[in-house]
Amino acid sequence: MIFVTLEHILTNISFSIISIVITIHFMNLLVYEIVGLRDSSEKGMIATFFSITGLLVSRWISSGHFPLSNLYESLIFLSCSFFIIHIISKKLNHKNDLSTITTPSTIFTQGFATSGLSTEMHQSAILVPALQSQWLMMHVSMMLLSYAALLCGSLLSIALLVITFRNNINFFCKSNNFLIRSFFFGEIKYLNEKRRSVFKNTSFLSFRNYYKYQLTQRLDYWSYRMISLGFTFLTIGILCGAVWANEAWGSYWSWDPKETWAFITWTIFAIYSHTRTNQSLQGTNSALIASIGFFIIWICYFGVNLLGIGLHSYGSFTLTSN
Amino acid sequence: MSPLNPAKTLGGGPIPRTLFSSLLQPTFKSPSSLFLSNGRIPHALRIASKLNTSQDSKSQALPDNNNKEKKRIVVFGPSPPVSEESNGVATNGEGKRAPAGVPLSGFFKRVPKRVLAALSNLPLAIGEMFTIAALMALGTVIDQGEAPDHYFQKYPEENPVFGFVTWRWVLGLGFDHMFTSPVFLCMLILLAASLMACTYTTQIPLVKVARRWSFMHSTEAIHKQEFAESLPRASIQDLGIILMGAGYEVFVKGPSLYAFKGMAGRFAPIGVHLAMLLIMAGGTLSATGSFRGSVTVPQGLNFVVGDVMSPNGSLSFPTQAFNTEVHVNRFYMDYYDSGEVSQFYTDISLFSLDGKEVMRKTIRVNDPLRYGGITIYQTDWGFSALQISKNGEGPFNLAMAPLQTNGDKKLFGTFLPIGNTDSPNVKGMYVSCFSLKPCSKQISRIE
Numbered sequence: 230m231i232f233v234t235l236e237h238i239l240t241n242i243s244f245s246i247i248s249i250v251i252t253i254h255f256m257n258l259l260v261y262e263i264v265g266l267r268d269s270s271e272k273g274m275i276a277t278f279f280s281i282t283g284l285l286v287s288r289w290i291s292s293g294h295f296p297l298s299n300l301y302e303s304l305i306f307l308s309c310s311f312f313i314i315h316i317i318s319k320k321l322n323h324k325n326d327l328s329t330i331t332t333p334s335t336i337f338t339q340g341f342a343t344s345g346l347s348t349e350m351h352q353s354a355i356l357v358p359a360l361q362s363q364w365l366m367m368h369v370s371m372m373l374l375s376y377a378a379l380l381c382g383s384l385l386s387i388a389l390l391v392i393t394f395r396n397n398i399n400f401f402c403k404s405n406n407f408l409i410r411s412f413f414f415g416e417i418k419y420l421n422e423k424r425r426s427v428f429k430n431t432s433f434l435s436f437r438n439y440y441k442y443q444l445t446q447r448l449d450y451w452s453y454r455m456i457s458l459g460f461t462f463l464t465i466g467i468l469c470g471a472v473w474a475n476e477a478w479g480s481y482w483s484w485d486p487k488e489t490w491a492f493i494t495w496t497i498f499a500i501y502s503h504t505r506t507n508q509s510l511q512g513t514n515s516a517l518i519a520s521i522g523f524f525i526i527w528i529c530y531f532g533v534n535l536l537g538i539g540l541h542s543y544g545s546f547t548l549t550s551n
Numbered sequence: 552m553s554p555l556n557p558a559k560t561l562g563g564g565p566i567p568r569t570l571f572s573s574l575l576q577p578t579f580k581s582p583s584s585l586f587l588s589n590g591r592i593p594h595a596l597r598i599a600s601k602l603n604t605s606q607d608s609k610s611q612a613l614p615d616n617n618n619k620e621k622k623r624i625v626v627f628g629p630s631p632p633v634s635e636e637s638n639g640v641a642t643n644g645e646g647k648r649a650p651a652g653v654p655l656s657g658f659f660k661r662v663p664k665r666v667l668a669a670l671s672n673l674p675l676a677i678g679e680m681f682t683i684a685a686l687m688a689l690g691t692v693i694d695q696g697e698a699p700d701h702y703f704q705k706y707p708e709e710n711p712v713f714g715f716v717t718w719r720w721v722l723g724l725g726f727d728h729m730f731t732s733p734v735f736l737c738m739l740i741l742l743a744a745s746l747m748a749c750t751y752t753t754q755i756p757l758v759k760v761a762r763r764w765s766f767m768h769s770t771e772a773i774h775k776q777e778f779a780e781s782l783p784r785a786s787i788q789d790l791g792i793i794l795m796g797a798g799y800e801v802f803v804k805g806p807s808l809y810a811f812k813g814m815a816g817r818f819a820p821i822g823v824h825l826a827m828l829l830i831m832a833g834g835t836l837s838a839t840g841s842f843r844g845s846v847t848v849p850q851g852l853n854f855v856v857g858d859v860m861s862p863n864g865s866l867s868f869p870t871q872a873f874n875t876e877v878h879v880n881r882f883y884m885d886y887y888d889s890g891e892v893s894q895f896y897t898d899i900s901l902f903s904l905d906g907k908e909v910m911r912k913t914i915r916v917n918d919p920l921r922y923g924g925i926t927i928y929q930t931d932w933g934f935s936a937l938q939i940s941k942n943g944e945g946p947f948n949l950a951m952a953p954l955q956t957n958g959d960k961k962l963f964g965t966f967l968p969i970g971n972t973d974s975p976n977v978k979g980m981y982v983s984c985f986s987l988k989p990c991s992k993q994i995s996r997i998e
Contacts, residue, residue, distance in 0.1 A: 273826040310920050355887050358894045368884045464823075479843070479928045483832075486691045496684040500677050507673055533691075 232291035234285055244343045247336045254484040270332055274532040275478035278312045281305055281339060294356050297369045306370065310377035314455075327451060330384045334377075349432035359474050371466035372491070378459030379498065379526055385452035386519035389445050393513055424511060449516070453505060456519060460498045467491055490529035498524045670748035679742045686738065690729030693721060702727060731838075743831050750824045752871045757817060766807040839864030853878045853902075856925060871922030876911065884932065887935040895932045934963040934984060956982065 239266040250273035285305060288296040296302045315331035356365075470488070471481040482488060501522065669675070694701065702718040712715045727733030773779050787808050791801045799810040844859035857873035880898040887893045894915050901910040901922055912920045920927040933953060938946040951963040968979035 355889070355891055355893070358892060358916040361894060362916075473917075476919065477928070478925065478930065479919070484690070484695075489687050489691050493684045493687050496680050496687075500680050500684075502681075503673060503677055 232287050235287045236291075239280045239284040239287065240343055242278045243284070243339060246280070246325065247340050248276050249273065250277075251336060274306070274312065274315065274332055274335065276334070277339060278309070280454060281309050281312070285309065292355075294361075295366045297365060297373075298347050298360060301342055303369065303373060304338055306373050306418040307377055308335045308338035309351070310374045311338060311381070312452060313374075314377055314381055318455075320541070327385070330381055330388070333378060334384070340539050359477055362473060362477065364469060364476070368430055368466055368469040368473055371462050371469060375459045375462030375466050376456050376526055376530060378462060379494070379522065380459075382452045382459055383519045383523035383526070384457030385448050385455065387523060389452065389516045390446040390513065392448070393516075420471075449512070452516070454520060456501060456522075458493075460502065463495055463498070465492070467495060487529070489535045490533055494522065494529050497525055519543060562848065605878060667748045667752050670745050671752045672745075676742075676745045676749065679738060679745060683735075683738050685740060686729065686735050689726060690735075693726050693729065695730075696728060699727075711945055738829065743828060746824050746828055750821060750828075755821070765891045766802075766804050766809050768807060771811075837863070840866035842867055842869070845930070847931075847933065847935070848877075848880055850882045870924055872925050874904050875922070875925075876904075877927070880911075882932070899927065933961065935967050937982060937984070939967060939982075949982075951984070 250270055253269050285296045285302070288302065297306060311331055311334045315328060317336065318327045320332065467488075470491070474483065474488075475481045497518065501515055501518045504518060558597060658824075659664055700719075702721050705717040706712055706716055706721055708717045708719070721727055724734055729735055767773050769950050770781075773780075785805065787806065791803060791808055791810070794801050796809045797812075799812045800814075801808065802811045841858040841863045843863060844970060846854055846859040850856055855876050855877050856876070857869060857882055860869070860873065876972070878900045880900055882895070882897045884895040885893040896913050896915045898913045899911065899920060900908050901920075903909050909918070910922050914920045914927060914929045918927070936952040937949045937951055940946040941950060947967065949964045949965040949967055953961060954964045955962040964982055964983040966979050
């Protein structure tokens with residue numbers, strides 16, 4: 230019983246932290262900026278991460294199997310993976326501007342999973358015979374990590390597209406100066422020192438265009454790296470799944486809807502990688518493909534589960550709450 | 552473009568290390584480095600640089616680099632064997648080029664060349680991948696493997712879906728068995744051909760070129776590169792040290808320095824392409840030359856392997872192992888405390904033709920039995936018959952039929968007639984079972 234109460238406590242803690250953090254952010258953005266709470270999102274993220282991990286561990290102990298057997302657990306794991314990616318990108322990229330993508334993803338996934346939309350999913354279910362295998366840990370966790378990385382990369386590409394095609398420059402003047410200044414603080418000084426630019430083929434027209442260009446370049450670069458990482462994980466996950474399928478059902482690939490959509494996701498991101506090799510197709514074309522990939526990942530993850538058919542039907546659920 | 556003068560911007564003195572590091576590391580600390588790492592050469596950064604040292608040696612503490620052999624040996628160790636390109640061509644990315652060094656003599660060699668070049672075209676490959684993805688998506692939307700009647704009802708001619716999709720489209724194009732249909736298989740074959748062409752024409756020469764360190768010896772050649780910079784007072788040694796610290800592999804030959812990073816990124820696509828070709832080859836082999844079969848065997852009975860297997864394709868040949876007889880010794884299930892199925896097991900013995908037991912194993916869902924190229928999997932379970940003895944008569948064997956199957960929650964039922972079986976209103980007993988656990992949960996009803 231202790232684990233059930235522990236789970237309840239941790240779930241409530243994480244959800245309330247999320248709500249507080251979102252409220253603070255909305256207040257900062259819309260109403261009034263409280264200076265002392267500026268890094269509240271970071272602290273909130275860390276606290277949420279610990280409570281999510283504690284939740285997963287307690288479910289693991291109480292149910293005896295790795296906590297990845299139904300959709301609720303996989304959503305919690307997904308938000309955990311988002312946080313891992315957030316931490317990795319913070320370590321590699323000292324200015325940490327990717328947190329605008331990873332933080333909301335973590336928060337919203339966690340919020341959706343914990344919300345009252347589908348409470349019957351929350352109980353830990355027993356593992357059906359087909360899932361009782363060591364491959365469960367490897368295959369499903371790899372797939373979820375890959376979904377998290379690919380989703381982050383696709384969101385960055387969507388952000389790139391939005392920024393590229395927004396026509397009002399006022400957007401950059403008004404409320405986001407703070408954001409942009411924090412990106413390029415170190416570079417303004419350098420720019421002042423170098424009178425002549427080293428670009429050959431960019432038009433260095435105006436101050437605002439330069440910042441927008443910098444931002445899009447940065448988004449492009451980071452989305453490429455994220456998607457490459459996610460693509461690697463996706464490949465490993467699909468291969469693990471195929472080997473597991475051979476162990477369990479006798480064939481490596483049985484064109485199950487979930488398998489097929491995972492392969493379609495893989496194909497779309499392979500197309501993305503191919504467009505990056507050729508300079509003429511790079512830029513907004515590849516961002517477009519990554520944006521398509523965003524929707525395909527959601528279809529693969531959620532859409533197929535909604536149908537509830539096929540060999541992967543463990544994650545099926547209905548949206549009506551009882 | 553006037554060259555940077557480090558002495559002026561950062562107060563002179565010896566080598567401005569910070570300037571170099573911010574210029575050459577692939578981070579976003581400086582504008583130029585944006586382009587250097589912009590993904591044209593994924594994860595690889597190659598700098599072919601030759602630094603012109605100015606003639607006034609008083610501005611730097613180290614002597615000129617122009618013709619000092621010993622500096623190279625001292626700082627960087629033995630120089631690796633290099634073969635230099637005579638015209639200093641540097642590859643800047645994975646552009647598609649004609650295959651290097653193959654003589655184009657003769658018509659017979661030209662046609663395959665053109666075909667190869669056409670097949671290894673990148674937009675074609677992207678188009679193929681899109682088409683395959685779209686076909687696969689269609690394959691999940693359209694129900695697969697149903698009887699034609701199903702399609703007559705679902706895509707009727709009188710009321711076509713989306714205005715034009717009737718059953719003629721679906722059945723004619725083979726979309727009811729999309730993943731083995733000719734359209735899909737043709738696209739896959741085309742993709743395989745593109746993969747092979749691309750690997751042969753582009754990737755393999757790329758390996759050869761990437762392994763040669765192409766030093767450039769003239770300033771003009773360097774300035775023709777997409778990103779080039781002139782640092783007149785810099786020293787090659789320090790640049791080399793900084794690059795090595797940043798993770799590059801550095802080679803120095805005379806006054807030239809060549810550094811690269813991320814060679815693995817060049818070889819990875821080749822590996823992926825080859826792996827995909829292998830997978831496709833394996834899939835083709837198993838699609839044409841394998842056997843499958845499934846059988847439901849009650850506890851205590853046998854079957855011969857060869858009887859239940861049917862060939863998949865035209866190249867399937869049965870093996871000697873097909874003559875083994877499989878005997879089901881026992882079938883049992885494990886349950887959770889809540890009554891749901893935890894696992895189901897079958898204890899199997901294999902007997903050869905002369906009756907000798909060759910293997911015995913208990914199989915369960917994720918743990919099959921492998922013998923002589925044949926693999927036996929546990930996939931499902933059910934009730935086959937109910938034995939009833941009544942008043943010492945019997946036992947009566949009643950076959951059970953599945954009433955409702957929902958994964959592992961199954962319900963089977965049977966009917967035992969009592970009394971006159973010829974009359975139209977036969978009275979009898981219905982029995983339904985859903986669990987192998989003894990007693991307690993059987994439901995029976997008598998009318």
